Amino acid sequence: MESNSSNPIGMDVHSNGQLPNNCFFNPSWENSISMDQTDPFESALSSIVSSPVASTMGPGEGDHGMIKELIGRLGVICNSGEISPQSYFEHRSSNNSTNTSAYTTPLNSPPKLSLSMMDHQIRGNFWMPGTQFHPHSQQSFVPFSTDPGFAERAARSSCFGVRNFAGGLQLNGSQRQAVTAKKEKVLSRDGNSGFGDAGDSREGSSLSEQIPGVEMNNMRAQNDANARKRKSAQRGKPKDSTLPPKDSEVAGENNQPSPKKIKSGEAAENGSGKECDENADKVSQGDKNQKLGKDSKSKQPEPPKDYIHVRARRGQATDSHSLAERVRREKISQRMKVLQDLVPGCNKVTGKAVMLDEIINYVQSLQCQVEFLSMKLATLNPRMDFNVEAFLSKDIFQSRGLLAHSDFPLDSSSAPTSHYGFQPSHGMISAMSEPEVQYPENPLNAVIHRNRSNHLPPIDGFPEASSQMSAMWEDDLQSVVQMGIAQNHQPLSFHGSAEPNHPQMKVKS
């Protein structure tokens, strides 16, 4: 009984039409539940329910009897005498035995529902059972869910009510235990009970209080979940369109949590149609829930999994915080991909930290290049009388092909080479204007060597490098200026010195 795996049926409790993903959902739900809730639930509930039910419980055997017993026990647990196993059972009896077992579990399952993480999932599951029960069993929960009184009672009795209702804190622990023990039952049961109780929230809370508080820990989370459920219930009400009247309540309530569940990857209990609505409303609901459940412990640490666009994965927190975070992270990853394409050499790099470093280095190098080129143009630009349009059409067209992909690799090398080309040109220019030809070359060479050595700093030292380069340029400028810069001269040697730059640039591109 306690073993979560012992309830395969429960997992199957999904509405035929409304839970297309039942199959998918069940195993994970079971696992998730087991992951979270095994111990407290098992221990507490096992004592209560295990013995009779376990023995008699079977996927298709004597479910009725078991159900009765379970219901009776649930009544004990829930302090709700209104729960009439018989009536409850009657609804189910017409259906498969498996369903009955599932039915019983809902009574026990409310605690499970109160589970922070499971709430959403279970709700989705439960809800579906409520509306349409286990497809295999052909047992429709509809009869069950159509029982208004039952729903109310279930709501009251079960911790499910706790979830929905702010007051029902204590119930969570015990409910959880019960739920774990009878997961499948809880699924089927809780979905209906909880949802039908939109209006009964208050009552349910009172009832839940009666139930001895097994665990107070989750209550807060439960409260948040309940608050959320309540809100969602309010919101879900308009969503009842597709659901039968009885189920609408349930569905309404379920819808609210279902967005979360949907996000958690569960099939929307409401069906695909509702899923869309819920997903659309997810954000709005998430906002509301966010206010309610800010401190909810239901929020689990962000799973480090791949980013699912809107739907959260099973096992992941489904509250608004994590969802918004997930969406945000997806956007950021998209932008990082774009940047990765822009920055050369980042394709092999993975991870945001390294990528950010690369991007920062690239931006810094580009800015330094702009500075350097501006310096070069300021001192070098001799002829402005060319036709601007012709220049644009020709030069830019050429430069696109030449320099399209060569910026970054050229970064460390272009500066020295350009610098090298820069200096001799200045030297030549000055040489042309000055009688002394030898003089400018020597300091220029020295400057070139100095610049070369200084110009290959580590990449992360760019700010210092830029200042260094500017200082170097200042020195160079001083030396050059002293020799007299002739701005309009085009010495022959200028070509010779400048040309090496072009082949280098072209090769690198």
Add this chain to the structure above:
Amino acid sequence: MGSLSDLNNVSSHLKSRFARGFLRALARIHNLSPPPASSSSNQDFALRKCQRVKLAAYASMASAFGKRRVWSRAMLQRIRCHSSSVRRGKVRQHMRTMRRSGKKRKKIGRELAAKAQDVKKLRKLVPGGESMDLEGLLRETAHYVKCLVTQVQVMRSIADFCSCPP
């Protein structure tokens, strides 16, 4: 990716626009008559000329986008503030003014908490990046990188053209 295609479309227009503005600015700068000969003033003049050229480059690039981009707006603002001040600026001073602009804001994603330092650096680098959330910052960075690349290409082509006339 949509943003990437946008960036690609940008470059074709950007180059021509930037080149035109930049060349015009360059012509203006070069037409400025040098001060009377004296070594120190020559140096200052040359320095200031470089600064002006650089500012002209950034200004023309930013004006090519006008108000459409956060970084271009921030850069234009910065340039206006900078130009209003004395033109003594060294490169470092220019950077300082850049840092002063913008207000720190916003959270850094939890998953990027470890790289907060990098993000801060990026914010300083990209103009106007101080007051943006991470996603916007990354978007602006991508655009800014594209424009910087274009700017470098144009300037280099101009320099080559001037240095090595056909």
